[in-house]
Amino acid sequence: MITTDPSLQSVPIAHHPDPAVLLAYSAGTLCESVALAIACHASICRGCRDEIERLNAVGGAMISEASPAAVGDDALDRVLARLDEPVPPAPVAPHLDAETRTVVPGPLQRYLSCSLSTLPWRRIGRSLEEARLPLSGSGVKTALVRIKPGRSVPRHSHAGLEYTLVLAGGYQDNGEDFRRGDYAEFDSSHEHQPVADADGGCLCLVILDAPLRLSGWLGRLINPFLRV
Amino acid sequence: MFATALSAPFWPLPPHRRLGSIAERSKQLVARLGLTNEDLCKLMEAIAARKDRQAFSQLFAFFAPRVKGFGIRRGVEPAAAEEIAQEALLAVWRKAETFDRRKASVATWVFTIVRNKHIDLFRRHAYPEVDIEELAETADDAAPADRALASAQDGSAVREAMRNLPAEQLLILQKAFYEDKSHRAIADELGLPLGTVKSRIRLALARMRGALPEAVHDHD
Numbered sequence: 328m329i330t331t332d333p334s335l336q337s338v339p340i341a342h343h344p345d346p347a348v349l350l351a352y353s354a355g356t357l358c359e360s361v362a363l364a365i366a367c368h369a370s371i372c373r374g375c376r377d378e379i380e381r382l383n384a385v386g387g388a389m390i391s392e393a394s395p396a397a398v399g400d401d402a403l404d405r406v407l408a409r410l411d412e413p414v415p416p417a418p419v420a421p422h423l424d425a426e427t428r429t430v431v432p433g434p435l436q437r438y439l440s441c442s443l444s445t446l447p448w449r450r451i452g453r454s455l456e457e458a459r460l461p462l463s464g465s466g467v468k469t470a471l472v473r474i475k476p477g478r479s480v481p482r483h484s485h486a487g488l489e490y491t492l493v494l495a496g497g498y499q500d501n502g503e504d505f506r507r508g509d510y511a512e513f514d515s516s517h518e519h520q521p522v523a524d525a526d527g528g529c530l531c532l533v534i535l536d537a538p539l540r541l542s543g544w545l546g547r548l549i550n551p552f553l554r555v
Numbered sequence: 556m557f558a559t560a561l562s563a564p565f566w567p568l569p570p571h572r573r574l575g576s577i578a579e580r581s582k583q584l585v586a587r588l589g590l591t592n593e594d595l596c597k598l599m600e601a602i603a604a605r606k607d608r609q610a611f612s613q614l615f616a617f618f619a620p621r622v623k624g625f626g627i628r629r630g631v632e633p634a635a636a637e638e639i640a641q642e643a644l645l646a647v648w649r650k651a652e653t654f655d656r657r658k659a660s661v662a663t664w665v666f667t668i669v670r671n672k673h674i675d676l677f678r679r680h681a682y683p684e685v686d687i688e689e690l691a692e693t694a695d696d697a698a699p700a701d702r703a704l705a706s707a708q709d710g711s712a713v714r715e716a717m718r719n720l721p722a723e724q725l726l727i728l729q730k731a732f733y734e735d736k737s738h739r740a741i742a743d744e745l746g747l748p749l750g751t752v753k754s755r756i757r758l759a760l761a762r763m764r765g766a767l768p769e770a771v772h773d774h775d
Contacts (some may be wrong), residue, residue, distance in 0.1 A: 410648055
């Protein structure tokens with residue numbers, strides 16, 4: 328079981344998105360999945376949230392400074408006529424249990440149909456379980472992934488990019504520790520083998536924009552299961 | 556300030572226009588007044604507190620042409636840019652209670668709504684937003700909730716900082732916001748190594764950080 332001990336949250340976040348990615352988030356350039364990972368990271372990381380606020384302020388200045396384009400004479404009247412229209416009801420949020428609300432950042436909670444414990448987890452080999460998330464973007468796979476305590480993900484590299492955000496527990500990869508809130512981006516030049524903490528395993532949000540390329544015999548064996 | 560201005564216009568109006576619609580009067584008013592962030596905040600708060608249509612009309616007169624201009628600058632057809640402007644301003648009306656002047660300027664808040672409308676219209680998906688509430692619950696985060704980027708609330712500080720950016724840094728911010736280009740696309744287009752584009756973004760952000768420190772102070 329993944330530990331939800333709040334003391335884990337006081338470990339400072341060590342791995343942040345590149346400022347270029349924060350800019351792309353603020354400008355609205357990211358796909359829904361990567362935007363979700365950044366929104367979740369920034370919901371936990373005040374420093375990155377402040378950076379995004381500053382970038383949003385740049386966007387605000389760009390709107391203020393945009394050359395005004397005349398709107399139709401009836402534009403305001405048309406909007407005034409719609410002010411009393413009923414607001415489309417917000418989708419009913421499913422009940423999420425306390426563990427889920429503690430572990431899953433707000434932006435991601437809106438994509439869950441149920442609590443973590445009742446998600447349709449699918450076993451992949453002996454070390455991993457994944458639950459796909461319903462996000463847009465063809466060829467992009469977005470999933471919650473659990474790595475069992477002390478187990479490793481098969482050594483792999485990537486045809487495209489892999490993005491991970493740790494939500495609970497932690498893992499080690501190439502000698503570095505990744506814990507709650509840590510964000511990592513790996514490209515095709517990067518071969519790695521994350522190993523989950525021995526005491527609690529690891530829960531991550533993982534986004535793949537192309538299938539993994541597994542290395543090693545075990546990888547080739549389970550490769551078909553990991554296809555996007 | 557606006558209530559006074561509306562009840563007793565200080566410029567002469569031709570008689571046939573004096574009884575014009577709210578829309579007409581707001582257009583005339585805003586055309587004559589430059590609105591500061593403080594003015595815009597008061598309009599937002601009037602909308603939130605009492606569904607004030609006159610305040611909304613003034614806000615519309617200020618923002619709709621700018622939002623449309625911003626859309627056109629992003630390469631959107633004028634008709635679609637106007638549709639976005641109308642939808643965005645309708646969303647401003649509906650979400651007015653969520654506006655908090657301690658957290659952002661009105662222009663910044665409107666920008667995020669406009670950005671999301673662009674994504675909704677052209678890419679047909681929601682854009683996940685940072686959940687600020689969550690930060691207050693984080694165990695190690697004892698900072699007060701209103702420790703906002705106070706100076707970011709005043710749009711003039713941001714504009715001033717942008718004017719002082721080196722041209723090569725400003726160009727990249729403009730390509731991101733106006734042309735919706737990723738750092739990779741910008742690097743390709745400018746024929747620059749990705750690392751150069753990233754370091755210019757980092758430098759631009761450091762300058763904005765210097766211009767927009769995190770202390771809370773008054774703007775009025």
